[in-house]
Amino acid sequence: MSEMPMTQLIDHEPVIYPFDHPHEVPARHLKNLLGGKGAGLAEMTTALGMAVPPGFTIPLTVSNAYRAHGWPAALDARLDEQMDRLGTRMGRRFGDARDPLLVAVRSGAPVSMPGMLDTVLNLGLNDETVHGLVAASGDPVFAWDSYRRFTQMFATTVLGVPGEALPECADPTDVEALRAQVDAVRAVVRRVTGEDIPAAPADQLRRAIVAVFESWDSARARAYRAKEGIDERMGTAVNVQAMVFGNRGERSGTGVVFTRNPSTGEAAPFGDYLPRAQGEDVVAGTAHTLPIDRLRDIAPVAYENLLVALRRLEVHYRDMCDVEFTIEDGRLWLLQTRVGKRGATAAVRIAAELVDDPAVRLEPQVAIERVPAELRDKARQEVVAHARRLTPRDDLLTVGLGASPGRASGRMVLNSEDAADADDDVILVRPTTSPEDVAGMAASVGILTTTGGLVSHAAVVARGWHLPAVVGAKEIAIDGAHVRVGSRTLHAGAVITIDGSTGEVWEGAHADDEGGADAEELVRAHLPELERLDSWARAAGR
Missing domain, CATH: 3.30.470.20 (ATP-grasp fold, B domain)
Structure with a gap:
């Protein structure tokens, strides 16, 4: 079933949809109303009965109304109704100083834009409710760590305080250090913005929702949409969801x-x-x-x-x-x-295997629609490059985590601005990437980070764009305009090569080893699924 058409206008009364709302069509087909995240939450709740914390979605119609005309007059009343309903379901009340309901406020565009839009967690905490959380949980470390997280996220996401202006994170096991950090963050907020983080949970909620609406028009989101060809008019839904806490002790x-x-x-x-x-x-x-x-x-x-x-x-x-x-x-x-976003090689293998999966039985026609000719060609290139691995040499710098397949050589740049300004092949080298780096990532032929794992921002974005990426190369230290690896020092601008399959990082430019089997033999040996997709495509005239 196709997606519901996108609605750009809104009725006089804004509608908010709880995750368990009985829609007339399956929720997974309502991305243009609920956004991708909201559609997924509703689908898991209603169709699959999975363990999803309850909540509700403010749909794209409301987001676009806000962008066109400002905050809808009736939205406050609708929010109050939904928060009361959520509180009843959770057995606690928003703003209650004895046992507070806390919520997460998350974005949800109809298409995946990893990390580009805003999120606020632990919303509803203030100087009174944090004591209620201490009493209800019996864990002051957990409560003050949650408050610390909220103040930091609200300061940067909603109030626009630069992250580098905030104090370094306190020892997460020291209650007094956490309390001091909350005070320090709020002092920075007052100094930078001239205001404090609002104490009233209803004010926190409204301002967080506005921040998510407005994140659609942020520079990083615009840069990502330009790279992906995403419609600027689309907008984002907002999901308000009861908090569950992964920071609540060692079993979390x-x-x-x-x-x-x-x-x-x-x-x-x-x-x-x-x-x-x-x-x-x-x-x-x-x-x-x-x-x-x-x-x-x-x-x-x-x-x-x-x-x-x-x-x-x-x-x-x-x-x-x-x-x-x-x-x-x-x-x-x-x-x-x-x-999920995937590399080209993975796209080929997954599509072919889902055709054979007896519980899925994906139609071959659907498989080749998911992996069109240009993506199959990309997979062929990845397989050949990986099979023709470089032989060990003294110019191997280090080995990190191969996060996105492919091999790339380019001039090393250490910030996104230099990458975006480059007119040659560059590899962006950063401790980690954030949504603010997206313009530089889009201009690079490869990504290398010194920290992070295989689902970090750098890894997810690189896979979606089929860019070679190596993450977690922890032996690399970035020092000003230099990169140090053990006793070696490379200057910004030096050429390096990364292999996003093996995680290898080399000094200098390296072409594939042209020896050994030819390309088609390598593909048949290492990715036989590609030949099946090619045959289905030929049969379909594609």
Whole structure:
């Protein structure tokens, strides 16, 4: 079924949709109303009955009305109704100083724009409700860590305070240090903006929603849409969801996982998990995450439940899915699902294997629509480059994590501005990337980061754009205009080569080793699924 048409106008009374709203068509077909995230949350809630924290979606119609005419007059009343309903369902009240309801406010455009739009977590905390959270949870460290996270995120996301202006993160196990950091963040906010973070949860909610609406028109979002060819008029929905807490003790954590490997297509879960953390910690690329299979030892019941959920989602969507989850005190919660971005090689393998999967039985016609000729050609190039690996030489600098397949050589640049200004092949080298780097990433032929895991911002964006990427190259240190690797020092502008399959980083430009088998032999040996897709395409005249 095709997507519902996008509506650019709004009735006089804005409509808000709880995740369990009984739509007339399956929620997964309502991305142009609910946005991709909202459609996924509603689908998991209504069609699959999965463990999704309840909440509601402010649809694109409201977002576009705000962008055209400002805040709709009736929206406050609709929000109050939905927050009351959510509080009743959760057994706690928004703003209650004894046992407060806290919410996450997340964006949700109809198409995936990883990290480009805004999010605020732990909303509803203030100097009174934090004590209620202490009392209700019995864990002051968890409560003050949540408050610290909220103040930092609200300051940067909603109030526009530069992240570098905020104090460094306190010891997350020291209550007094966390309390001091909350005070320090608020002092910076007052100095930079002339105001404080609002204490009233209703004011926090309204301003966070506005920030998400307005993030659609941010410079980083515009740059991403220009690269992807996304319609500027589309806008974003907003999802307000009851918080579940991955930072609530050692039996809690958060992760991002794909139902299959998005680089190779291997039919096994692929992703990262971070104990005692919240979702933004994983995708930010600043933390040392754990491979998803480590969850088997940390929380075996949650891990088994996750495997069941991943299989159900893949069969339901008939495609590889990208899933965000949180484990709170051993219990699994699903926070998002969408069809996942993948490299060209993975796209070929996944499409062919889903044709053979007895629970999916993807039609060959659909498979070749998902992997058109230009993507099949890209996969062929990736396979040949990977098979013709460079022989070991003294100019191998280091080995990180291969995050997005392919090999690229280019002049090393250390900031996004230089990458965006370049008129030659450049490789962007950063400690990590953020949405603010998107223009530089779009202008680069490859990405190299010194921190982060396989579902970090750099990895996800690079795979979606089929850019070679290596992440987590921790032996590399960026020092001003230099890059140091052990005893070696390279200056900005030096040429390097990265291999996004093996994670290898080389000094100098390196072409493929042309020896050995020819290209077609390599493809047949390493990606036989490509020949099947080519044959289906020929039969269909494509």
